[in-house]
Amino acid sequence: MIYLDNSATTKPFGEAADAVDRALREDFFNPAAAYSPAVQLHTRIEKGRAQMLRTLKADTGKLVFTSGGTEANNLAVFGALSAMRGRDRHVVTTTVEHASVAGVFHTLEENGYEVTWLPVDAHGALRPDTLKNALRADTCLVSFMHVNNEVGAINDILALSELTKKHCPRALVHCDGVQAYGRLTPNLSVCPIDLYAVSAHKFHGPKGAGALYVREGVRVAPLFMGGGQEGGLRSGTSNAPATLGMLEAARICYRTQRELVGRLSGCKRALVEGLAGIGDMFVNGPPPEEGAPHILNVSFLGVRGETLLHSLEQHGIYVSTGSACSAHSHMESRVLAALGIDGERLLGAVRISFGAYNTPAEMPEVADRIRTEVAHLRRYRRM
C-alpha cells in the first residue's frame, strides 16, 4: 500500500499510538481527580501543553485542547466574536477556506454579521492588497488559512496578519493552521495572529484531538458549558489518551521538522519528475516548488479524477479527488472553482498528499502507475 491521502488524515506515529494505548489501558484516570496517579497524569498533560505552545514560539498565550480542527476553528471564531464587547459586525474571510471555517462564516452571515468573502489568486493564495482593500474601521475579525487543503497554496501569514493589525488594530486575526502545523509551523512571536487552530490527526497524531492557540489578552467565550475544564474554554472530561497522543506527535514533528519537510518535498519533487511528459496534465494551484511540500493537485484531461482514484486503488495506491462527481450529482470542488478551474480539468482533479511514511524512492512506481492508468483510461473516454 502506498498511502497518498495525508491531507485527509495521516497514519499515527508509532509513539503516538503507544501513548494513546498506554493512556487508555493504564493511565485511564480523570486528570482532574485528586489522587496521585491522576495528578501525575495531569502534570504530564500540562508539561506537554507548555512544550507544544513552545513549538509555536509563543512565550505567552494559551493552548486549549479541543476535539479536533473543526472544534478549534468554531471555538476561535464564534468564541472570540461572542466575547467581543463592541458593536462591530464586519468580518473577513476567503472563498477557499475549509468547511469548518466557511460553515462558521455562513452561520455568522445568517446571524447579522456582514461577511466579506475575499477571492484568491490563480494559485489559491490570498494577496495582501486584496485583504487591504477589504479592511474597514468596523472590521472585527479576519480569518484566513495557513495552507490550503486542496491545492497546497501557502498564505503569507506574516504579511496578512501584520497588514490587518496595521489597519485594524482592534480586529482579531484567526488562522486555520490544520494543514500547516508540524510541517510549516508558524512563529507566533513574530506573526500577530491571535487564534491558530491545529488538528492532531493531520500530523500523525490520533483522531479526536486538536488545539486552539489563543494569544494572551484575547477573550474567547466557550461553546460548551459544563465542568469548566481547559480554563473554562472547553468543558468536558479531558480526553487524556488523544491529548497525550497528539502531544507525542507534536513532539516528534517539532524535533524532526526539517527532516520531515525534506522528505515531503523530496516525494513531491520525485513524483512531479516522474509524471513529466504525460500529455494534457495540469498542476492545479501553485507551481509544485512554491506550494506546501506535502500537497500536489493535478488534472489529467479526459480522465475523471474519481475514476483514476479507483483505478489507483486497485493497485494499492490511495489518493483523493479534488472534486467528487457522479452521474447523478455534481459535487465540484468549491476551491478549484474559486481558482477559475472548470470543465474537464475540474472533473479530472486528483489530490496527492504526502506524509512521514512516504519516501521519494516509492514515487517512480506511483508515477509509472499513474502514467499507465491514465493512458488506459483515456482509451475509453466516456460519452
Added chain:
Amino acid sequence: MERTILVRYGEIHLKGLNRPFFERALMNNLRDALRPFVGARVERRDGRVYVEGVAPEDEKAAVDRLCRVFGVHSVSRVVGVDKGLDSIAAAALDLIREAAKEAPATFKVRARRSDKRFPLNSMELAAEIGGRALKALPYLKVDVHRPQIMLDIEVRERAYLYTDAKKAVGGMPVGTGGRAMLLLSGGIDSPVAGYMIARRGVAVDCVHFESVPYTSGQARQKVIDLATIMAGYCGPMRLHIVSFTEIQQKLYEDGPPPLLTILMRRFMMRIAERLAKKRRCGALITGENLGQVASQTMDSLNATNAVVSIPVFRPLIGFDKAGIMDRARQIGTYETSILPYDDCCSVFVPRHPATRPRPGEPEKAEAKMDVDAMVEAALSGVETLDIRPAENEW
C-alpha cells in the same frame, strides 16, 4: 395470566397435503427472525403459531419483526388466563380499557371455543362478557357491525383473549417456492422486484455488476446495504458481485455505440443465468419496467431475453415509477437506493441508445467477440458475500 404472541398465517391453509412442508418452513423462518429476542420460543398448537418467552418490553418490537416474515397474515398480542368466567372477564376488561383509553368507544365481543365442555357456548360467552364490560365501563357502546374495538376470546386448553390484530406482509414462507436470482443494480426498482418474488415464497440470491474503477466502494456498500434491508424480509441470502469492467471496455471498443446498453444487458443476463444454474435457481428476477428506459422497451426486452433459457420474472413490468417508489418506501429501500453513487449502468451510456434494436442486430455485433470467453472470465472473478439481516449481526 400470561402473555403470548399469536401468529396467524394465511395462504398456507390452501395447500392441502403440502401443508406440513409450508408450516415447517414458516416455523424455521419465524425462529430465524426472532433470533435477536433472546429466550423467545416458537410453538405450534391447534393449527396456530404462538410465540412465548418474549420480555414484555420487547413485545412490540417482536410483533413488528414477525409482521415482516413472509407467510404471516396477522399478529396479535394475546393474554392467556384459566377458564373461569371471572378471570376471563377481568382480562377482557383490562384489554378493552387499554384499547379504549377511557374514551367513549364502540366494541364487540367475539367468542369461539374448541373446548366444548366449557359451560357456556360461544354466543352465551360473548353475551356474558359483553354485558359485564358494559356494566363496568359506562363509556362503552356495542356495535356489532363496525366496532372500534374487537375483543376476541378463544377457549381452548386455556382461554385466550386479544384485541389487536396487526396486519402482516402476507405471502408465502420463503423457501417454499424454490430459489431465483435477482439482478440487483442499486437503483429503486430491483429491490422491489426481489421483494415481490420473495413474498411468493421464493428464496432470493442477488447478483450485482460493478465496474471498478468507474464505480466505487461506496456503490458496492450501497448494494450490500440494500441486500441487508431485503434480508430483513427474505432471511439470510447470498450476494454475488461480478466485475463487469472488462466486458464494458470490450463492448466500448468493438460494439456499435447505440447498441452498447443492450449488449451490456445481454451479457448480464448470460452471467446471471450461469450463476443461477450453479445455485439451482429456477428463474431470474429483474426490476425491468416496460418503457422506463431504452433497454426496457419491448424490442429491447426481447433482445435481452433471447440469450437466456430460464424464465425471467419481471414483477414490475406494468407498474408506473411512482408506484414502484411508493413500494420502495414501504419496504424501506428507497432512501438507500437514491444515494448518488454511479452504478455500472451509468458508465459508457451511449448518447443515442437504440430503443428498437432490429432482430439479429445484437447477434451481428456479438459475432465479432468471443462471447463465451468473456462470460467465463467474468464468472471466474465472482465474489460471493453472505448477507444477514442487520438485527442478527450482534
